[in-house]
Amino acid sequence: MKRLTGTNEEISAILYQEQLELSKENLNVEETVRDIIEEVKKRGDEALRDYSLQFDKIELDSLEVSQDLIDQAFDEVEPAVLSALENAKANIESYHRQQLETGFEDQPSAGVIRGQLIRPIDKVGVYVPGGTAAYPSSVLMNVIPAKIAGVKEIIMITPPQEHFVPAILVAAKLAGVDKIYQVGGAQGVAALAYGTETIPQVDKITGPGNIFVATAKKQVFGIVGIDMIAGPSEIGVIADASANAKYVAADLLSQAEHDVRARAILVTDSEELADSVEIEIERQLKELPRETIARPSVENNGRIIIAENIEDMFDLMNKVAPEHLEIAMDNAYDYLDKVQNAGSIFLGHYTSEPIGDYYAGANHVLPTTATSRFSSALGVHDFIKRIQYTQYDKVAVNAAEKDITTLAYAEGLQAHAKAIEVRNDKN
Amino acid sequence: MKRLTGTNEEISAILYQEQLELSKENLNVEETVRDIIEEVKKRGDEALRDYSLQFDKIELDSLEVSQDLIDQAFDEVEPAVLSALENAKANIESYHRQQLETGFEDQPSAGVIRGQLIRPIDKVGVYVPGGTAAYPSSVLMNVIPAKIAGVKEIIMITPPQEHFVPAILVAAKLAGVDKIYQVGGAQGVAALAYGTETIPQVDKITGPGNIFVATAKKQVFGIVGIDMIAGPSEIGVIADASANAKYVAADLLSQAEHDVRARAILVTDSEELADSVEIEIERQLKELPRETIARPSVENNGRIIIAENIEDMFDLMNKVAPEHLEIAMDNAYDYLDKVQNAGSIFLGHYTSEPIGDYYAGANHVLPTTATSRFSSALGVHDFIKRIQYTQYDKVAVNAAEKDITTLAYAEGLQAHAKAIEVRNDKN
Numbered sequence: 070m071k072r073l074t075g076t077n078e079e080i081s082a083i084l085y086q087e088q089l090e091l092s093k094e095n096l097n098v099e100e101t102v103r104d105i106i107e108e109v110k111k112r113g114d115e116a117l118r119d120y121s122l123q124f125d126k127i128e129l130d131s132l133e134v135s136q137d138l139i140d141q142a143f144d145e146v147e148p149a150v151l152s153a154l155e156n157a158k159a160n161i162e163s164y165h166r167q168q169l170e171t172g173f174e175d176q177p178s179a180g181v182i183r184g185q186l187i188r189p190i191d192k193v194g195v196y197v198p199g200g201t202a203a204y205p206s207s208v209l210m211n212v213i214p215a216k217i218a219g220v221k222e223i224i225m226i227t228p229p230q231e232h233f234v235p236a237i238l239v240a241a242k243l244a245g246v247d248k249i250y251q252v253g254g255a256q257g258v259a260a261l262a263y264g265t266e267t268i269p270q271v272d273k274i275t276g277p278g279n280i281f282v283a284t285a286k287k288q289v290f291g292i293v294g295i296d297m298i299a300g301p302s303e304i305g306v307i308a309d310a311s312a313n314a315k316y317v318a319a320d321l322l323s324q325a326e327h328d329v330r331a332r333a334i335l336v337t338d339s340e341e342l343a344d345s346v347e348i349e350i351e352r353q354l355k356e357l358p359r360e361t362i363a364r365p366s367v368e369n370n371g372r373i374i375i376a377e378n379i380e381d382m383f384d385l386m387n388k389v390a391p392e393h394l395e396i397a398m399d400n401a402y403d404y405l406d407k408v409q410n411a412g413s414i415f416l417g418h419y420t421s422e423p424i425g426d427y428y429a430g431a432n433h434v435l436p437t438t439a440t441s442r443f444s445s446a447l448g449v450h451d452f453i454k455r456i457q458y459t460q461y462d463k464v465a466v467n468a469a470e471k472d473i474t475t476l477a478y479a480e481g482l483q484a485h486a487k488a489i490e491v492r493n494d495k496n
Numbered sequence: 497m498k499r500l501t502g503t504n505e506e507i508s509a510i511l512y513q514e515q516l517e518l519s520k521e522n523l524n525v526e527e528t529v530r531d532i533i534e535e536v537k538k539r540g541d542e543a544l545r546d547y548s549l550q551f552d553k554i555e556l557d558s559l560e561v562s563q564d565l566i567d568q569a570f571d572e573v574e575p576a577v578l579s580a581l582e583n584a585k586a587n588i589e590s591y592h593r594q595q596l597e598t599g600f601e602d603q604p605s606a607g608v609i610r611g612q613l614i615r616p617i618d619k620v621g622v623y624v625p626g627g628t629a630a631y632p633s634s635v636l637m638n639v640i641p642a643k644i645a646g647v648k649e650i651i652m653i654t655p656p657q658e659h660f661v662p663a664i665l666v667a668a669k670l671a672g673v674d675k676i677y678q679v680g681g682a683q684g685v686a687a688l689a690y691g692t693e694t695i696p697q698v699d700k701i702t703g704p705g706n707i708f709v710a711t712a713k714k715q716v717f718g719i720v721g722i723d724m725i726a727g728p729s730e731i732g733v734i735a736d737a738s739a740n741a742k743y744v745a746a747d748l749l750s751q752a753e754h755d756v757r758a759r760a761i762l763v764t765d766s767e768e769l770a771d772s773v774e775i776e777i778e779r780q781l782k783e784l785p786r787e788t789i790a791r792p793s794v795e796n797n798g799r800i801i802i803a804e805n806i807e808d809m810f811d812l813m814n815k816v817a818p819e820h821l822e823i824a825m826d827n828a829y830d831y832l833d834k835v836q837n838a839g840s841i842f843l844g845h846y847t848s849e850p851i852g853d854y855y856a857g858a859n860h861v862l863p864t865t866a867t868s869r870f871s872s873a874l875g876v877h878d879f880i881k882r883i884q885y886t887q888y889d890k891v892a893v894n895a896a897e898k899d900i901t902t903l904a905y906a907e908g909l910q911a912h913a914k915a916i917e918v919r920n921d922k923n
Contacts, residue, residue, distance in 0.1 A: 421893065454870065
């Protein structure tokens with residue numbers, strides 16, 4: 070891992086520039102995606118079948134994944150996986166249920182009622198990648214918050230396969246997906262955004278995907294809502310001399326194995342720990358099946374920063390605003406109030422980041438590339454709308470008339486003023 | 497106003513297509529904006545001064561609007577306007593304070609702590625248009641929720657003027673803006689997104705603007721957060737025979753006067769009311785100073801739909817998902833539970849929509865073009881981040897090891913599994 074020195078301002082500026090570079094997609098597929106979306110808008114199901122043949126080399130009988138196939142997946146899935154998914158589901162549910170919002174209402178003065186309704190989004194589409202990137206944990210993380218929000222219909226789409234990974238279908242069923250369609254790529258996103266004969270149009274699309282999927286999501290944004298477009302995964306670890314180098318190294322590598330563009334950053338006030346972590350990383354790397362991914366990730370993108378003291382470590386990490394933040398210190402909990410920017414925090418020597426990826430209950434769909442400065446983990450709040458309401462009776466509107474019409478006339482909007490004045494018997 | 501007939505599905509599909517057309521911007525300024533942003537990134541303040549000379553024909557002494565100018569605005573502003581702004585501020589504050597969220601924490605099992613922190617965004621930039629589109633009410637609506645969220649620094653930018661509208665500077669001061677800079681257009685947005693020698697880089701940019709501002713906001717999204725990109729304003733009115741045609745017409749016109757692309761939609765189960773509203777619109781139009789805007793708006797974009805019954809009216813309006821929704825019925829409040837999609841609701845015969853634009857307290861920055869299906873009014877929630885945290889002790893992580901590693905191995909992510917196993921003494 071490369072060591073960086075300088076002020077926190079300097080280091081965070083460098084890390085940010087590097088992160089932007091890592092996030093850049095080299096492929097430009099804007100045009101291709103635009104064409105695919107147009108075809109799906111025009112030809113609906115027929116276009117989906119054609120693209121399936123062209124891209125996935127599969128001739129589809131049915132766009133919908135049948136209940137039979139789902140039942141079969143429950144027969145095929147390993148019992149240990151089923152049980153782990155069930156336990157993860159329970160944890161994710163109990164965490165996210167705490168995010169449920171209620172509306173409010175007040176009566177600030179006579180004749181006035183104001184409030185806010187919470188309404189679930191009506192229909193949500195969840196994209197689930199196919200092949201080796203098919204993660205049942207992501208199915209749970211995307212679907213469960215929508216379900217808790219009260220979304221009426223959850224549609225999952227996933228690229229057609231000769232044989233689906235059973236855990237994907239099982240996770241979908243457990244999480245409460247209503248319908249599964251086998252369609253992937255930009256054409257799948259287009260189907261969800263505009264609807265086809267078979268696939269219902271949704272109001273919001275979430276879930277990860279390749280560059281075609283991400284580009285399609287950007288292009289249909291506005292027609293439907295979308296979740297974030299995530300960059301490569303990141304972990305930032307704040308560790309002091311109390312940290313266990315073996316644990317820290319293992320956690321850094323757990324991010325590094327995702328992607329050669331993934332990044333691991335260690336900030337420590339202990340030179341000794343930094344040295345031990347480096348030795349441990351080398352030792353553990355050699356044992357990793359995914360060494361060919363993890364090694365270039367840590368060697369090219371891994372960074373170590375030696376800080377002066379605790380204040381300095383948190384100040385730097387707040388500037389970095391990492392997706393995942395581990396605080397590998399005794400009494401880590403006591404430092405929570407120093408964190409201003411991070412997607413998800415893992416506290417203490419035993420809270421390895423993969424606990425959060427799979428299990429503890431907090432969401433693993435998180436803001437990357439320093440966007441945790443202004444955005445948050447996926448949650449129930451992403452699947453609801455807040456609708457304002459206001460009621461004034463005659464006395465109240467007449468009482469407010471002078472203030473409102475003064476502002477309306479000052480802004481040159483006379484019809485606004487007249488709509489208030491017309492409610493006064495004098496007019 | 498044109499009358500539409502058909503099923504709710506048919507009518508809402510037509511209205512949506514029309515709305516998309518109205519939202520289309522004819523100008524393509526992508527390239528120009530990209531160049532401007534690059535110049536500001538490269539040359540900072542100097543570029544801002546050059547653009548000010550080029551676009552605003554003003555040679556700037558200072559980028560910052562001085563405290564003297566702000567004090568002067570308080571001397572110049574009409575007392576009635578000042579007082580109206582103060583009253584509006586109090587209402588907006590008391591409404592939005594109800595949106596404040598608190599974090600949560602639970603201990604779902606021994607050795608496990610999970611929670612969510614609420615943190616304000618650090619720095620926010622608010623764009624305020626210049627000239628005739630300078631609305632002090634928009635300053636209050638953008639700034640107050642950020643202030644209540646606890647944003648540490650709120651920067652306002654607005655195009656340079658020979659003489660600022662006093663109410664704009666007054667509203668900024670009242671709402672709690674920390675600094676005001678006189679820079680507009682795409683260059684202003686670029687300055688906020690990347691920072692210059694004088695203007696601090698912010699984390700999120702909100703506020704309305706012309707096509708250059710909107711395009712710049714889209715281009716810097718990801719580097720900073722942005723609020724929505726609003727389309728033309730809309731009002732939907734659900735009215736039955738109990739409605740007052742004079743009031744309904746006045747409210748429809750109050751939206752129509754915003755913009756020739758603004759749209760007013762009346763849904764009613766009373767043919768008689770529809771007729772009276774049309775007569776009233778014609779009568780009131782003639783008296784309107786902004787008739788040249790309001791007339792093409794209602795004539796081209798205004799729509800009346802006669803519905804069979806109350807269920808039908810709400811069903812259609814939920815499909816339309818209007819920015820503003822008036823329910824002009826006796827006992828309007830009782831129909832709140834029928835509303836699924838709308839930006840802001842105005843209840844009963846006296847709650848004219850301009851009450852919400854200026855005064856009652858709910859926000860007037862609202863989702864347009866049917867995006868209320870998946871998004872909401874600007875609020876305190878747009879200026880906070882939710883940060884998740886998790887803590888497992890040794891016993892807890894060892895107890896969860898089997899489930900977590902089962903899922904990690906199933907997903908082919910061995911380093912994830914090893915990071916858990918390394919915490920077990922057996923390894």
